[in-house]
Amino acid sequence: MHRSTPHSLSTTQVLACGAIIVTLSMGIRHGIGLWLLPITQAQGWTREHFAFAIAIQNLAWGFCGIFAGMLADRFGAARVIMGGSVLYALGLSGMATSTTPVLFALTTGVLIGAAQAGTTYAVVYGVIGRNVSAEKRSWAMGVAAAAGSFGQFLMVPTEGFLISTLGWQEALVALSAACLLMIPVALGLRESSQSLARSNAQQSVWQALKEAFKYPSFQLLMAGYFVCGFQVVFIGVHMPSYLKDKGLSPQVASYALALIGLFNVFGTYAAGALGQKLAKRHILAFIYFGRAVAISLFLLAPLSPTSVYLFAAVMGVLWLSTIPPTNAVIAQIFGVAHLSMLGGFVFFSHQIGSFMGVWLGGYLYDRTGSYDVVWYMAIALGVFAALVNLPVRESAIARTAPAH
Numbered sequence: 475m476h477r478s479t480p481h482s483l484s485t486t487q488v489l490a491c492g493a494i495i496v497t498l499s500m501g502i503r504h505g506i507g508l509w510l511l512p513i514t515q516a517q518g519w520t521r522e523h524f525a526f527a528i529a530i531q532n533l534a535w536g537f538c539g540i541f542a543g544m545l546a547d548r549f550g551a552a553r554v555i556m557g558g559s560v561l562y563a564l565g566l567s568g569m570a571t572s573t574t575p576v577l578f579a580l581t582t583g584v585l586i587g588a589a590q591a592g593t594t595y596a597v598v599y600g601v602i603g604r605n606v607s608a609e610k611r612s613w614a615m616g617v618a619a620a621a622g623s624f625g626q627f628l629m630v631p632t633e634g635f636l637i638s639t640l641g642w643q644e645a646l647v648a649l650s651a652a653c654l655l656m657i658p659v660a661l662g663l664r665e666s667s668q669s670l671a672r673s674n675a676q677q678s679v680w681q682a683l684k685e686a687f688k689y690p691s692f693q694l695l696m697a698g699y700f701v702c703g704f705q706v707v708f709i710g711v712h713m714p715s716y717l718k719d720k721g722l723s724p725q726v727a728s729y730a731l732a733l734i735g736l737f738n739v740f741g742t743y744a745a746g747a748l749g750q751k752l753a754k755r756h757i758l759a760f761i762y763f764g765r766a767v768a769i770s771l772f773l774l775a776p777l778s779p780t781s782v783y784l785f786a787a788v789m790g791v792l793w794l795s796t797i798p799p800t801n802a803v804i805a806q807i808f809g810v811a812h813l814s815m816l817g818g819f820v821f822f823s824h825q826i827g828s829f830m831g832v833w834l835g836g837y838l839y840d841r842t843g844s845y846d847v848v849w850y851m852a853i854a855l856g857v858f859a860a861l862v863n864l865p866v867r868e869s870a871i872a873r874t875a876p877a878h
Contacts, residue, residue, distance in 0.1 A: 482666050483605040489614060491662035492598040493621030495555055498656055499562070499593035500622040501629025502649055503586075504735065506632055507711070509569070512642035513578075525836070527582040527828055531708070534587025536825025542591040543600065544679060547811065550773055552603045552664040558592025559656035565589050565662075566650035570643040591678040593656060595619070595797055596821055600814030601663050603805045611805060615798035616746010620739045623794060627735035682812040685873075686819070691807060691866045695800055696823040699759060701795045701859035702758070703814030703827030705852050709789065710734075712835040716845050717782060718729055726779050730786035737790025744791075746798035754799035754806075755866040761792050762863065765857030768792065807871050 510524050515750050546554045565588075568581025591597075598618055608612040653698035677685075686692045714727035748757055772785040831848075838847050 482572065482730055483601070483607050483663070485610065485614060486603055487662055488605050489617050491600065491659050492618045493730075494659045495593055495656050495663075496595065496598055496618055496622035497625025497628070497650060499558075501625035502562075502633070502653070503590060504565075505630040505633035506572060507802065508637060509642055509646070510631070512637065513569075516642065517578075518592050519574075519575055519578075523578065525832070526575075527579045529832060530579050530583030531587040531590070532825050532828045532832070533596075534584050534830075535590040536822040537577075538588040538591035539594075539818040539821050539825075541818075542588075543581060543596050543812075543814035543816070546592075546597045546814040547679075548670070550663075550665045550667075550670055551597045551814070552660045554592045555660035556657050558589045558597075559660070561585055562589035562653040562656075564591060564649040566646045566653065570650075572647035577690050589653075591818075595622070595718075596707065596814050596817040597800070598663075599731065599801045600810070601665065603651065603810035603812050603813040604665065607844065608806070609750070612749030612798055612802035613747050615801055616743045617796060619742035619746060619797045623738035623742050623760075623777035624737060627739065630732065630735065630820045632793075638793050649780070656808050676811045680814065682808065682816065683819075685871065686816055688807060689807070689871060690806075692816075692820075694862045694866050697798060698762065698859040698863045699824040700827035701762060701855040703824035703829075704776070704831035704855055705827075706793060706831075707828035708831035708848055708852060711832050712845060714847070717777075719845075720777050722777070722779065722782065726782055730782050733783060733786040733854075734790040734793055737787045738793040741791035741795035742794060742798060745795035746802075749799045749802050754803045754868055755863050757799045758796060758863040758866075759860040760772075761795055762856050762859035765792050766790065766853045766860070769853050769856065771833050789817060803866065803868055806868050809870070 506528065510521065513519070514521055529712065542554050542558070562585075565581050565585030568585060569578065570580040572581050595618070599615055602614050602618060603611060609754055632865060633645065633649070636648055640648060699793045710731070712840060713730065717727045717730070718724060745757055747763070762847075769790045800818050801813070801818060804820065805813050817837065832852070835845060835848050839845055
């Protein structure tokens with residue numbers, strides 16, 4: 475069994491500060507599509523220029539997440555979050571003032587992507603793992619994810635209001651100032667250097683990586699998370715266009731995305747809470763299989779605003795509910811010493827899936843004039859992810875001798 479790390483921060487403090495940070499970071503990100511039309515029209519750019527920057531952002535978030543996780547495990551999450559919040563403010567200011575598509579890709583893509591890596595789930599979950607007992611860990615991760623989901627639901631109308639009242643550039647400057655609020659909140663997640671040193675003494679980074687990548691269950695979790703990224707980003711980005719092609723008003727798509735955000739609050743909390751009572755691999759298999767069924771029924775049923783809202787509500791429950799059980803399983807198998815880093819690697823797989831989902835959606839639509847092939851891929855991948863999560867072994871890994 476893994477030795478438990480002494481808990482130096484209270485659960486309430488960790489959850490309150492973690493929830494505020496994830497709400498701001500994920501909430502701002504969730505509404506970034508609202509700037510597509512204002513920016514492309516004002517700058518005379520194509521939608522592809524905007525989409526390319528967002529694709530870069532997803533990859534930068536995933537890639538930088540690995541190193542943000544390593545730094546958070548070594549030096550504590552508070553410093554990483556502070557650095558991430560400064561990058562976020564710089565990235566949003568750059569997004570407002572970029573005059574060329576290349577500069578836009580560097581600020582909106584690279585800077586904001588790196589900022590998200592340092593201010594979202596992997597880093598916050600590391601603090602939860604080290605400071606919340608194993609008996610409450612999955613539940614606590616569910617609470618943090620639910621807060622982030624509520625932030626997404628809350629921030630999108632806020633960002634829409636800012637654009638309509640201030641203008642798109644001033645709205646981005648206002649959000650960049652809001653990002654700096656994460657700095658004082660991060661102080662509530664400061665861990666003692668002694669507890670971090672004790673945690674890191676158990677195993678080196680290289681030992682942790684070798685152990686994880688040789689372990690089949692870790693590979694299976696990464697495969698499942700790839701599918702998660704493919705499905706949610708394809709639906710989130712392309713569903714509005716799909717509904718418009720089918721003759722539904724843009725309002726239907728807006729309400730659908732809001733419903734996904736709202737029902738996601740319940741889904742992520744429920745997945746975390748159930749993870750304390752049920753096998754997490756079964757929860758994950760249920761979520762992925764449930765998505766495959768929901769997409770199949772959505773495509774089979776006659777399309778109407780009602781069918782779209784029902785689909786959005788069901789997908790909302792299943793949307794990011796993979797996050798708490800996946801991270802809780804990683805903590806359960808490998809312990810919490812390198813939780814942010816290992817969570818970062820699994821999330822990188824998620825972001826490669828996100829990139830493939832959003833890119834294939836556009837590429838195959840341009841080639842075939844339809845999204846049908848990508849919808850069918852999303853269904854097949856859902857069944858695949860359900861099956862690969864079933865053999866995951868959740869028990870703590872057997873280490874023959876203490877790592878030095």
